[in-house]
Amino acid sequence: MRRGLAAAVAALAAVAAGAEPVQVSTRAGVLVGESRDGVRVFKGVPYAQPPVGPLRWAAPRPVAWKGARPAVAFALPCLQPDGVDGRRNGGGHSGPSSEDCLYLNVWAPAAAKKAPIMLWLYGGGGTMGGGHLPAYNGDAFARDGVVLVTINYRLGALGGFAHPALTRAGEGFGNYHLLDAMAALRWIKANAAAFGGDPGNITVFGESAGATMVANLVTSPMAKGLFAKAIIQSTGSLPTPATPLKAAEARGAEVATLLGLPGAEASAGDLRALPADRIILDRRTGFGHRTILDGRVKTQSIMEAFSAGTALDVPLMIGTNSDEGRLSGTQRVAAYAMGGAPVWQYFFDYVPEWRRTEQPNGVPHAGEIPYVFDTLSADRAGARMTPRDHAVAARVHGCWVAFAKAAASARSLACADGFEWPARSDANGGAVAIFEDRPRLGVASALRSPPNGAKPGPTSRDEE
Numbered sequence: 001m002r003r004g005l006a007a008a009v010a011a012l013a014a015v016a017a018g019a020e021p022v023q024v025s026t027r028a029g030v031l032v033g034e035s036r037d038g039v040r041v042f043k044g045v046p047y048a049q050p051p052v053g054p055l056r057w058a059a060p061r062p063v064a065w066k067g068a069r070p071a072v073a074f075a076l077p078c079l080q081p082d083g084v085d086g087r088r089n090g091g092g093h094s095g096p097s098s099e100d101c102l103y104l105n106v107w108a109p110a111a112a113k114k115a116p117i118m119l120w121l122y123g124g125g126g127t128m129g130g131g132h133l134p135a136y137n138g139d140a141f142a143r144d145g146v147v148l149v150t151i152n153y154r155l156g157a158l159g160g161f162a163h164p165a166l167t168r169a170g171e172g173f174g175n176y177h178l179l180d181a182m183a184a185l186r187w188i189k190a191n192a193a194a195f196g197g198d199p200g201n202i203t204v205f206g207e208s209a210g211a212t213m214v215a216n217l218v219t220s221p222m223a224k225g226l227f228a229k230a231i232i233q234s235t236g237s238l239p240t241p242a243t244p245l246k247a248a249e250a251r252g253a254e255v256a257t258l259l260g261l262p263g264a265e266a267s268a269g270d271l272r273a274l275p276a277d278r279i280i281l282d283r284r285t286g287f288g289h290r291t292i293l294d295g296r297v298k299t300q301s302i303m304e305a306f307s308a309g310t311a312l313d314v315p316l317m318i319g320t321n322s323d324e325g326r327l328s329g330t331q332r333v334a335a336y337a338m339g340g341a342p343v344w345q346y347f348f349d350y351v352p353e354w355r356r357t358e359q360p361n362g363v364p365h366a367g368e369i370p371y372v373f374d375t376l377s378a379d380r381a382g383a384r385m386t387p388r389d390h391a392v393a394a395r396v397h398g399c400w401v402a403f404a405k406a407a408a409s410a411r412s413l414a415c416a417d418g419f420e421w422p423a424r425s426d427a428n429g430g431a432v433a434i435f436e437d438r439p440r441l442g443v444a445s446a447l448r449s450p451p452n453g454a455k456p457g458p459t460s461r462d463e464e
Contacts, residue, residue: 077130091124107138112196123208
């Protein structure tokens with residue numbers, strides 16, 4: 001009781017100026033967060049036990065606590081390499097990270113009741129990033145009636161790894177980052193009511209490596225029933241074959257050898273005794289696998305599942321930016337998915353006028369994110385954003401909100417400023433929302449990326 005009281009007092013002391021403390025009871029325990037301007041925020045909430053020691057390379061285990069737990073500060077992101085000279089790395093993070101990292105953050109409307117829920121999976125090549133970044137702030141979603149959740153998930157070889165010893169121990173899941181996302185989805189469903197959310201209306205969405213995860217969840221039999229809708233933003237991995245378990249095990253044995261263990265003969269205990277930073281920070285060993293055909297989490301590659309019609313039949317939004325070179329796989333998945341639940345396809349092509357000299361070929365990788373979250377002010381060039389740019393962000397963000405709120409039977413989205421976005425179909429020629437200064441409808445067959453045969457923009461190593 002004293003520990004709970006002390007934690008509550010600590011939470012009260014940490015509440016930001018102008019905010020009020022707010023308490024919710026979850027099935028795991030009591031949380032003390034903060035409320036301001038009609039938004040309740042809970043940060044650094046554990047959704048599973050720390051994946052350390054005997055829980056490294058194991059499925060996430062449920063977590064609980066006694067007393068009131070402060071939830072007013074972000075937890076450290078999952079272990080990852082830092083940027084050069086202290087600068088941000090390719091996932092947007094700079095500073096400490098930790099193997100103890102399975103935490104989530106919630107932004108909820110103060111008066112929400114059965115509100116739609118969106119779970120964000122960040123990009124960063126599968127080796128970097130975190131749910132705490134300013135671009136992923138959920139205030140705008142909560143303001144517009146959506147419960148927004150961000151999570152951390154295991155990265156690099158701690159998130160995607162196989163070894164004969166782990167398989168023999170019955171823990172050869174390989175895709176631990178996907179298991180993390182599933183554990184978070186179960187936690188969200190179980191505790192939706194505490195935050196005013198609807199457990200039957202959860203949208204999972206992500207960008208780049210996060211979009212690869214979304215696509216893998218949509219094509220995983222283990223994820224059935226965990227979410228109602230999905231959004232795939234800018235991943236080039238859709239057509240990439242998954243790694244067979246035996247090949248992943250062989251690579252795991254090589255990693256063990258590189259780290260001074262007896263290769264395939266190393267035990268699970270040997271592997272788990274290795275310092276985590278030796279695994280992650282060594283370029284020879286740290287990347288890991290993004291999709292392993294382990295026979296449980298993943299039984300087919302992404303494109304195989306969509307082409308065979310075995311993907312989960314949920315409403316889908318999918319798209320790319322104009323200077324990425326990632327259009328081909330997106331087009332194929334959108335076409336395959338049209339045989340089931342509705343599919344909305346987009347093409348993001350808005351570059352602020354003041355940025356067109358540096359981005360002459362269109363929108364680069366990740367360029368849509370601050371528009372989706374309506375967080376342009378958090379952009380590194382936020383002070384240069386114009387009212388026109390903010391208006392575009394409001395329109396784009398409004399379409400994502402409309403998708404989250406839409407009924408499963410919907411075949412058109414009512415976005416901001418009267419823009420009606422129909423699901424893609426043969427009858428409308430494969431309608432696509434093209435996000436420019438103002439959104440307009442185009443057709444899938446007319447899309448070109450990059451424009452005019454220009455060289456594609458930079459990509460991250462999230463494809464496998």
